[in-house]
Amino acid sequence: MKKLYELAKLIRSKNAGPFVLTLDIMFDDNETYEKVKSTGVLTKSNIAKLYDVDEEQIHQHDIPLARSIKFSFPRKYPSGSFMDDDLYGCQKHRKLVELEIPVD
């Protein structure tokens, strides 16, 4: 078992415009990238549970050239709106950092 931060070179979240949050998980080498993908932990279904969003609202993209996995979904509160607590949407990746991934 490893934690995702031990496997990824960068895990980040950011706004894709004020209404959408995008999460990027990026790897240094193809082997780790493929291994993590094959564990089935990073899926729309799990992201939906972690972030309390509807699975149908999540977009997932695998970007092999950048060895990255990207999830995007509408923000619960738009950037800078009264109930928002993270203008840039940049600290929302916290829930991914210590995710347990079943690899050696």
Place this chain on the structure above:
Amino acid sequence: MAEKRKEVCILAVAGMLGSTFDEKAFRCALEKNPDMIGCDSGTSDSGPYYPGAGKPRMNRKAAKRDLELMITEGVKRNIPVLVGSAGTAGADPNVDWMVDIVKEIAAENKIHFKLAEIKTEITPEQLRGYIKAGKFHPLEGAPNFEEKDLETLTRCISVIGAEPYIKALEDGAQVVIAGRSSDTALYAAVPAMYGLNNGFAWHAGKVLECGTLSTVFEKHHGSMIAWVREDSLSIEPGNPEMAASPTSIASHTLYENSNPFYLPEPGGVMITKDSVYEAETDRRVRITGTRFEKAPYSIKLEGVRFEGYRRVVIAGVEDPLILKQFDSWLQKCVDRAQEKIQKGMGLSKEEYKLRYLVYGNPNDPDTECVGVVFDIIAKNEEDADGIITNVWHTALHEPIEEWTGGQSQTAFPFSPPDLMTHDGGATYSFCLNHIINVDDPLETCRITYYNL
């Protein structure tokens, strides 16, 4: 009409105007004889305040320093200078602010050139026209917006494409200061003008708009140069000590978007699904395979609504006996404050907004202090001041039963304890994430020329 060219060289001086870009990198880049010098000056990342207030999020001196370098070199070498999304929000007052700086630069340096100012705001009445004509459509995640919402729309700014820049250049402008624009279109404009309105022009713009963020290691923030051709594009940083790699460039394509393969722009879609990134040298990357597919012309709208006046209080709470019951104690503070506000000021809960944020975990036995932020928005400043004072004063003296006698519960870091944000706390929200269909790519612009 400009002649067709097989290759056009475009230069981004930085990812953001006013960031004090690396001058050495700029001068190295100039030696490559670029066909345009550009900088993106805006973003919606810093939230609705800047478009709402029409204020810049950059320092005037820093913006002037960057513009002066770009304009003096551009005019001297007869290279057009393009700046998009002026002054952060690209609203009309932001454009005015930047045009003022440009006029100062011209006068102080005794240089003469034709300046084009492109304003991109549309009025609520103009927007009504698009709504009535069925030409107004929501993007994903868009808030609900109907015709009645035009009454509370403070400002609507259109995000223009490449055509207004091309028009200004074809009309002889040497410097263009534009309002809110597609960051990519700002850079695609000159290649498009020379007949290279293809995937490579747009892909170059997509990477260039962030300056050196797409390099392997961003030692200095500054210039990125691209060469756009009919069948490929090459890209490298201006600073010879820095490098772009296929991975660094490919990675950048997924920055700040939800779909890196299909990127809508005014007038079409950039498709990077089949893009191939290769190392041309140890610091230059070559891209092939990117396509630009034309689509019916649509322009994105950014819109903001005035929400009221904000006041904020920050307080530290350290008493462990309070921390053991923190949530219920906070709720008591809020309930009691809201009762007093109703009785003393005649304001019901529905007439203002109140929330609190807690920083730190009161349930962790090792926590010695928890931060709480009370945040309110009211319809006018007098109410805002009254409400926040009620809130912090109530929290200050809200007792817990474990102690007998008068208690003071909140550590405020300064006097007065309450803060306001800029402009008396004027607060805005984004209320549009929509596009409009247009017949003419220039129909949301107002272009004015100045002979300086």
